[in-house]
Amino acid sequence: MTETKRAAGPVDVVGRPGPLAFALNLFGIAVVAYSILTTHTGQRPLWVLVLALVALAAWLVRVILSFRRVAPTTRLALAMVMVFAGSIVAASTNGIGIVPVLVGVLAVVSDPSRPILVGLGVAFIGVALLTVGAVPFGTSVLVLLGLAGGIVVAVLAGISRRQFRESEAQAELLRERELTVREEKAQIDLLAQRQAVARDIHDVLAHSLGGLVIQLDAVEALLETGDLRAARSRVADARALAATGLGEARRAVDALRDPDARRDDIDRPGSFDDAIDDLLAAHRSLGGAVELTTTGTPRALDADQAAAFERALQEALSNARKHAPGEPVQALLAWSDDAVRLTVSNPLGEGPGPEPGMLARSGGRHGLEGMRERFAALPAGGRATAGVDGGRFIVTAETGLS
Incomplete structure (x- = not known):
């Protein structure tokens, strides 16, 4: 000027x-x-x-x-x-x-x-x-x-x-x-906010809509076999999943109006553990198998760290359902004195596994990019990786602890 x-x-x-x-x-x-x-x-x-x-x-x-x-x-x-x-x-x-x-x-x-x-x-x-x-x-x-x-x-x-x-x-x-x-800082903050909202919306849609597709496919198969009772159970699960996704979408919109509202919700005692349990339960309700192992002594996470790990686990489970349906998922949450690491892995199943092109067509590319951006932006530093190793698709996310 x-x-x-x-x-x-x-x-x-x-x-x-x-x-x-x-x-x-x-x-x-x-x-x-x-x-x-x-x-x-x-x-x-x-x-x-x-x-x-x-x-x-x-x-x-x-x-x-x-x-x-x-x-x-x-x-x-x-x-x-x-x-x-x-x-x-x-x-x-x-x-x-x-x-x-x-x-x-x-x-x-x-x-x-x-x-x-x-x-x-x-x-x-x-x-x-x-x-x-x-x-x-x-x-x-x-x-x-x-x-x-x-x-x-x-x-x-x-x-x-x-x-x-x-x-x-x-x-x-x-x-x-x-x-x-x-003014430049305000523009950068606005861009970062838009990217954060885009990540949240992607995660909500990938998790909720992806789960709904699985449930509806199961309902269709059950109706063809005449198993109405199981079909009704699947419909109920789909309804609950849709309600959960709608609630997450509303929270993402509320975060635009009042970013501190989401932060206060995450900071509540036990909310991180509850969120992890809900994600695991949702994956099991969609027919998936997942086991979480925790090592070390858990410590308190700030709002940004907790949100990043929640979204990382959500993205990893969504990818497992899309690219390796029916395969068991292993999740490890490792705590140390100065860092915490989340590792989520699953067998590739039939076929070559989630290649980059397939991830891009299914929306996985944006989810993995968003996960890397979340951890890179953490105040204590962090990183997230995803790739194939030893016949398993592995997602790793970690950050330091103050």
Whole structure:
């Protein structure tokens, strides 16, 4: 954002004067003009009066244009007229003409949009013209030094104001950068949230709809054999599975509205164990066989870790039902002092097993990708892998413990 603004053209770093500053400038112009006009005598050449009024006119125009967006070169040109014209007649007007010179030098030196050498050069030329303009009128050295000292003071005051304006500009740039960083972080968080929702929706659909397909296939087979009692039992299981899937889908939607709601639900004592038991029971109700073994001393998991392991087990069981129906599933939850690992494996069954192409067509590719993303995003670090080893399809997920 900041770089785009700079590329558009010169930056007008000099802000509009406030009402008090505007009034003081007009008052100063009026006082200087009155003093020059009332003290001008026939002993002074006409060009002295003309140059003094030119310097004042440039001052007035510059003040008026400060309320409009004008090119920085216009501001610089008006300030140079003030300095050069005023310097030549400063000594011949009893020092009154030095006022627009001081204002002009202060304005040029304090402008951060131009190099400091520009302001110093204008001040140096002003001192030179001051000396040249004083020679025809026999101005004393002391008076000349006093007028030159005024220009030096204006230079110092301009440097001080310049530093203040530069610090303000840096502070504004820092605020813009912080705003840009916050906007980028918000976009990253939104993308991460969308990915998390996509993972949740995939897991819910893969588990619930996949289970419904299995149940309905079983119902169809039982109806063909005339076993109505078993068919009704399967329909009841399908209804319960659909209700469970609908509840999970609602929780995923609720997490969009209030992410802490899901976190609080997972953080409840015993909720992780209950969720694991429900997944195992659901797999058995769909005709699958699964055995869970736990080793080590279980420890508390945070909400993200618990959700990641739940989804990993859910994905592994869903893949086993799709690609190795009827094969027994072995699950191992191994706890150690600094890590916990979940390993889920099943025989490949008939055929070559779940090749990558088949996983992609069945939606397994997204589930495994989502599982890897979940564990990679855990604060304590983690990883998830899936592949064939020794005639078994093995899903492994692990993370560290604090």
